[in-house]
Amino acid sequence: AQSVTQLDSQVPVFEEAPVELRCNYSSSVSVYLFWYVQYPNQGLQLLLKYLSGSTLVKGINGFEAEFNKSQTSFHLRKPSVHISDTAEYFCAVSDRGGYQKVTFGIGTKLQVIP
C-alpha cells in the first residue's frame, strides 16, 4: 500500500515569486508519481507525471517536479507564479506493477497574492 504526505495545507506566495509544494510518498514497491491541479468547483487536471527516465519532469503551465528516490520526494516547483495559479494541488502515486489505482495526498492550497 502506498501513502502520500503533503506537508503544507496552504501556501501563500506573492505574484512572480517562486514556489515549491512539497510531497513525500511511501511505498514498498516502485511507483509512478503525479501532480494534479484542481480549480474551484472543477475536476482534477494532470500537471505532470514521472514514469521513468530523467528525474526532472516538466509539465504544463510552467511547473516542474523532481523525483528524488532516496528522499522519497516529488516536490513541485514554479520559478514565477501567476494569479491564475491559485488552486489546490494534489500529489499522487500509483504502483508500477498494479493497475491504475491512484492514491492522493490531502492537497495543498496555493494562494497567489497580487
Next chain:
Amino acid sequence: NAGVMQNPRHLVRRRGQEARLRCSPMKGHSHVYWYRQLPEEGLKFMVYLQKENIIDESGMPKERFSAEFPKEGPSILRIQQVVRGDSAAYFCASSPPNVAGNTIYFGEGSWLTVV
C-alpha cells in the same frame, strides 16, 4: 473527443433518499474509478470498475453504497438512504485499458448535498 462526463453536477437530497451519480468515460476508455472528496480530506479512492466487473471496491463503505459499469451506458454510483455525512464531491475518472502509468482523466465532479 469529449472528456469524462458526470451528471448531475449538483444534487440535493433529503436524508433517507437515494442518490444516483452517473459517469460516462472518455471514448475508448474501459476503466472507471470513483473518488470522494470531503472538505479538508483530499480525494479518497472508492471503487475501480471495468465493463460489467468490479475490480477493486476496497474504498467503498460497506453499507448503502454500490457501483456498477454495465456493458451499455454510463457507470452509476448509487447511495441509498443518504445521511448528512455523505455530502461531498464525487469524482469519476477513466483511463484506457490497463497499462500502469497511464493518466487517468477526471470529470468535473458531482456535488451531493444532503439536507
